[in-house]
Amino acid sequence: xxxxFVICGLGIISLIAEIANFRKWLISIIxxxxxxxxxxxxxxWNTAVAYYHDMLVxxxxxxxxxxxxIGSSLLWFWTASDFFEALFHKTDKSALILFxxxxxxxxxSFNNMAMLFLGIEILSISLYVLAGSRKEDLGSNEAAFxxxxxxxxxxxxLLFGITLVxxxxxxxxxxxxxxxxxxxxxxxxxxxxAGALLMLIGLAFKISAVPFHFWAPDVYEGSPTAVTGFMSxxxxxAAIASFFKIFATCFSTIAPVWYTILLVIMVLTLVIAxxxxxxxxxxxxxxxxxxxxxxxxxLLAFLADHKESDGTIFFYLAAxxxxxxxxxxALILVGGKEENTLVERFNGLFKRNxxxxxxxxxxxxxxxxxxxxxxxxxxxxxxxxxxxxxMIPYVIVAxxxxxxxxxxxxxxxxxxxxxxxxxxxLKVSTSKEVLIVVLILITLxxxxxxxxxxxxx
Amino acid sequence: MQHYLISLLIFTPLVAACICLFLxxxxxxxxxxxxxxxxxxxxxxxxxxxxGFRASGMFQFVERSNWITLNLGSWGVLKAEYLVGVDGMxxxxxxxxxxxxxxxxxxxWSIQKNVKGYFVLxxxxxxxxxxxxxxxxxxxxxxxxxxxxxxxxxxxxxxxGPRREYASIKFLLYTLLGSILILxxxxxxxxxxxxxxxxxxxxxxxxxxxxxMMEPMNFISNTILDPNNPWQIxxxxxxxxxxxxxxxxxAIKLPMVPLHTWLPDAxxxxxxxxxxxxxxxxxxxxxxxxLRIAYPIFPEAAMHFGMFVGIMGVLSIIxxxxxxxxxxxxxxxxxYSSVSHMGFVLLGAASVTEEGIAGAVxxxxxHGIISAMLFLIAGVLYDRTHDRIIDHYSGLSSKxxxxxxxxLVGFFASMGLPGFSGFIAEVMVFLGSFRSxxxxxxxxxxxxxxxxxxxxxxxxxxxxxxxxxxxxxFHLKANIESDAIVDLTSRxxxxxVPLAIAAxxxxxxxxxxxxxxxxxxxxxxxxVIDHGKAITLNP
Numbered sequence: 001x002x003x004x005f006v007i008c009g010l011g012i013i014s015l016i017a018e019i020a021n022f023r024k025w026l027i028s029i030i031x032x033x034x035x036x037x038x039x040x041x042x043x044x045w046n047t048a049v050a051y052y053h054d055m056l057v058x059x060x061x062x063x064x065x066x067x068x069x070i071g072s073s074l075l076w077f078w079t080a081s082d083f084f085e086a087l088f089h090k091t092d093k094s095a096l097i098l099f100x101x102x103x104x105x106x107x108x109s110f111n112n113m114a115m116l117f118l119g120i121e122i123l124s125i126s127l128y129v130l131a132g133s134r135k136e137d138l139g140s141n142e143a144a145f146x147x148x149x150x151x152x153x154x155x156x157x158l159l160f161g162i163t164l165v166x167x168x169x170x171x172x173x174x175x176x177x178x179x180x181x182x183x184x185x186x187x188x189x190x191x192x193x194a195g196a197l198l199m200l201i202g203l204a205f206k207i208s209a210v211p212f213h214f215w216a217p218d219v220y221e222g223s224p225t226a227v228t229g230f231m232s233x234x235x236x237x238a239a240i241a242s243f244f245k246i247f248a249t250c251f252s253t254i255a256p257v258w259y260t261i262l263l264v265i266m267v268l269t270l271v272i273a274x275x276x277x278x279x280x281x282x283x284x285x286x287x288x289x290x291x292x293x294x295x296x297x298x299l300l301a302f303l304a305d306h307k308e309s310d311g312t313i314f315f316y317l318a319a320x321x322x323x324x325x326x327x328x329x330a331l332i333l334v335g336g337k338e339e340n341t342l343v344e345r346f347n348g349l350f351k352r353n354x355x356x357x358x359x360x361x362x363x364x365x366x367x368x369x370x371x372x373x374x375x376x377x378x379x380x381x382x383x384x385x386x387x388x389x390x391m392i393p394y395v396i397v398a399x400x401x402x403x404x405x406x407x408x409x410x411x412x413x414x415x416x417x418x419x420x421x422x423x424x425x426l427k428v429s430t431s432k433e434v435l436i437v438v439l440i441l442i443t444l445x446x447x448x449x450x451x452x453x454x455x456x457x
Numbered sequence: 458m459q460h461y462l463i464s465l466l467i468f469t470p471l472v473a474a475c476i477c478l479f480l481x482x483x484x485x486x487x488x489x490x491x492x493x494x495x496x497x498x499x500x501x502x503x504x505x506x507x508x509g510f511r512a513s514g515m516f517q518f519v520e521r522s523n524w525i526t527l528n529l530g531s532w533g534v535l536k537a538e539y540l541v542g543v544d545g546m547x548x549x550x551x552x553x554x555x556x557x558x559x560x561x562x563x564x565x566w567s568i569q570k571n572v573k574g575y576f577v578l579x580x581x582x583x584x585x586x587x588x589x590x591x592x593x594x595x596x597x598x599x600x601x602x603x604x605x606x607x608x609x610x611x612x613x614x615x616x617x618g619p620r621r622e623y624a625s626i627k628f629l630l631y632t633l634l635g636s637i638l639i640l641x642x643x644x645x646x647x648x649x650x651x652x653x654x655x656x657x658x659x660x661x662x663x664x665x666x667x668x669x670m671m672e673p674m675n676f677i678s679n680t681i682l683d684p685n686n687p688w689q690i691x692x693x694x695x696x697x698x699x700x701x702x703x704x705x706x707x708a709i710k711l712p713m714v715p716l717h718t719w720l721p722d723a724x725x726x727x728x729x730x731x732x733x734x735x736x737x738x739x740x741x742x743x744x745x746x747x748l749r750i751a752y753p754i755f756p757e758a759a760m761h762f763g764m765f766v767g768i769m770g771v772l773s774i775i776x777x778x779x780x781x782x783x784x785x786x787x788x789x790x791x792x793y794s795s796v797s798h799m800g801f802v803l804l805g806a807a808s809v810t811e812e813g814i815a816g817a818v819x820x821x822x823x824h825g826i827i828s829a830m831l832f833l834i835a836g837v838l839y840d841r842t843h844d845r846i847i848d849h850y851s852g853l854s855s856k857x858x859x860x861x862x863x864x865l866v867g868f869f870a871s872m873g874l875p876g877f878s879g880f881i882a883e884v885m886v887f888l889g890s891f892r893s894x895x896x897x898x899x900x901x902x903x904x905x906x907x908x909x910x911x912x913x914x915x916x917x918x919x920x921x922x923x924x925x926x927x928x929x930x931f932h933l934k935a936n937i938e939s940d941a942i943v944d945l946t947s948r949x950x951x952x953x954v955p956l957a958i959a960a961x962x963x964x965x966x967x968x969x970x971x972x973x974x975x976x977x978x979x980x981x982x983x984x985v986i987d988h989g990k991a992i993t994l995n996p
Binding site: 305308311350354365370371372376380383384385387388392395399403406407410414417418449450451454455 | 524525526527528529532535574599600603604606607611614615621622626629630633634637640641644645647648681
């Protein structure tokens with residue numbers, strides 16, 4: 001909870017930075033504040049305190065995901081520092097980002113459907129604006145508009161679902177709903193199930209699972225690369241945490257109702273996202289489809305054992321977030337001012353700047369799931385869990401799609417190492433070089449010693 | 458010190474690779490020096506192991522520490538260990554790797570392009586190779602096994618010949634497919650095997666320890682790979698499938714016909730030192746994996762599919778040899794001869810007799826030495842003329858006497874002429890496969906008889922090559938400068954002569970190494986036959 005106060009406070013400080021004229025120090029203040037928030041999360045560990053009549057609960061699950069969100073945001077601020085420098089309205093953008101993070105923290109810690117809705121809205125509205133922050137760019141405008149329309153539509157589904165569930169059970173508290181479902185099994189009205197399924201659809205939009213993913217590629221491609229990086233890491237972590245929380249606690253007892261639907265969604269997500277990614281010419285769009293595809297693996301773990309999969313999902317997301325941040329960081333550097341991320345742009349990158357090339361290579365290899373990188377352990381745990389629960393055919397599908405994944409990730413790697421350079425050597429600031437080394441070290445550490453992180457949950 | 462020899466062998470090259478990363482690019486000599494120092498140091502650490510090794514079926518120089526322990530709630534504890542050790546099969550292969558890597562480093566002196574990157578990758582490859590030969594924990598093995606792939610991919614992809622892009626991607630996709638199949642079995646084994654020591658007291662500890670997996674008692678009842686399981690998938694029991702997946706996974710690496718097509722392409726495009734490592738060490742991991750993992754863990758499947766494995770071995774021997782005979786490119790010829798010779802490893806393993814298995818291990822070491830020599834020979838010629846087409850040369854012996862002498866040694870050794878290491882290995886494989894029907898009834902005698910024709914074919918293609926390239930009047934194709942044809946340089950002597958001596962030594966004095974391998978062969982044979990007969994699968 002204290003971390004949430006700090007993040008909201010930072011957002012307000014950002015807003016007044018323009019008036020009080022300390023813009024220059026703003027990023028340093030934010031980074032220090034986020035470090036403080038991370039420390040508060042560590043201090044709160046193992047406490048599980050409820051706030052505001054049980055509307056928010058900061059148990060270890062929430063704290064772990066909050067910590068992951070804050071950690072990813074810190075690394076993200078480092079990768080995206082140019083985003084704040086290059087365009088105007090620096091303070092607005094940092095305030096929006098901070099409020100989005102606050103929304104994300106609410107989404108991991110809600111104990112009440114109203115709080116879930118608030119969190120999702122705080123996060124989404126900030127992002128609608130951020131997606132359109134390249135005002136002169138048609139793509140960016142399209143992204144913002146599309147995201148706004150699709151997002152509000154999904155929120156509508158979610159809200160309608162919440163009202164139906166409320167109508168059936170008379171409460172917003174997820175624990176109370178879970179108890180009510182348990183005690184009133186067999187006498188629940190059918191609109192309760194409809195509500196649960198509407199919420200499933202609304203949240204599937206937010207985690208961008210197929211067939212509710214159509215917004216993702218266009219929004220990811222149109223938004224400024226830095227914002228895309230934010231969406232595919234911080235936002236994704238928060239969305240999946242809320243999805244897990246709702247379906248593992250609230251609707252756990254009515255699993256037969258949503259199980260088959262989610263199974264179909266999972267298979268579609270794995271197959272369609274990974275196959276479509278093969279045909280993309282823009283690396284950014286390819287990463288967008290790959291991030292949709294990764295949701296499929298997370299859903300596989302969730303379906304294998306929805307109560308005990310939190311550790312696996314947490315590790316998978318952490319591995320995915322670090323690798324994605326590294327990939328988007330490299331994308332920002334290579335794309336340059338015009339944000340051109342076609343595959344050809346990566347030709348001969350190894351000759352133009354070996355550090356960026358090696359960093360991007362390791363990130364892509366981790367996303368592809370090659371050992372000893374963390375992506376491999378994430379996939380390994382997911383597959384082991386699924387095999388243990390007798391989901392062998394689905395594991396085979398997942399293995400085939402991850403082989404397809406290797407193919408499209410390697411297209412970028414091939415371009416970097418085999419093709420002749422098209423441009424001058426790529427100059428990168430020392431801070432970015434240090435960042436790449438740090439990200440490589442975190443990736444390797446997560447891959448070789450995965451148990452520290454998984455053990456948390 | 459004695460207790461950490463294996464870790465030193467693995468981690469020295471990794472540390473050296475990190476040091477190299479921080480050296481500025483222009484110190485080309487420094488990278489060569491670091492790589493050389495690492496190789497020499499590895500030999501110094503290997504010597505006490507060779508001296509201190511006691512011939513027995515046990516693992517020695519074992520190091521063990523916890524690596525990953527995860528409590529996964531209701532479905533037990535995931536436990537992976539850093540568990541390494543050597544026995545009579547892995548120690549000769551580790552020694553071979555260290556020796557060949559030293560020669561490959563010397564051979565890498567001629568690399569001019571991006572020296573830093575090259576040596577860093579070579580050092581990482583070095584660590585991964587040693588690691589996969591000594592790992593006794595499946596997860597650890599898999600980690601090293603996969604990690605070998607990437608340095609190799611980049612070594613072919615960046616420093617390779619004109620069609621390097623095609624060759625490296627083909628190599629990557631083939632071997633990645635193989636490792637995915639192995640991964641599936643690894644997950645299956647992980648869910649099925651428990652650690653008998655740590656699992657006491659109601660706690661279920663899933664283990665990756667290969668030694669635990671070899672013991673049928675440790676399988677948890679009603680799991681997918683439990684010997685008493687009722688799981689029938691398609692035509693076979695789940696355990697048969699698991700064996701087949703492992704077999705295909707390792708056979709791609711070996712490589713076995715018809716999964717061999719990546720090998721000639723990779724060899725033709727790879728620079729000489731990379732070819733040497735690929736042929737001499739990486740192919741061995743396929744054979745090693747079969748004997749270390751597939752055979753002891755699924756003995757009943759190994760017996761059941763023995764005839765199939767033997768037939769694939771014979772097919773590789775004959776088909777590889779015929780392809781070699783038809784090859785126009787010297788390096789492609791040698792690559793196909795590798796396919797042919799690795800067929801003997803399959804045949805020897807399939808026989809499940811002491812002679813056969815010892816012969817298979819001996820063949821791996823012997824082929825490692827000989828193929829390294831042959832690829833260096835091809836490299837010598839390529840360095841001078843940038844042309845490897847056999848028809849473009851004639852009568853080379855008149856200009857390159859000493860080179861021709863070493864070529865003769867290499868070709869004769871590979872042919873399996875008595876007095877060279879290949880002969881010992883192949884004779885043992887023949888003995889084993891011939892005796893198999895009488896002792897355990899796995900193979901039919903006719904397989905051994907057909908396989909002998911591989912010897913005749915290899916004599917044919919080597920002698921024909923000798924006759925075409927080295928004898929007769931001196932003549933070159935028009936666009937090759939005849940001034941370029943000069944005899945060996947001192948660096949080339951340093952590389953070729955020790956290999957020739959090694960091939961001879963192991964041909965004339967096979968006893969020391971056989972003493973090392975024999976307890977392992979006895980142990981494995983007994984284990985596969987005893988367990989194979991004890992396990993009767995349900996359907």
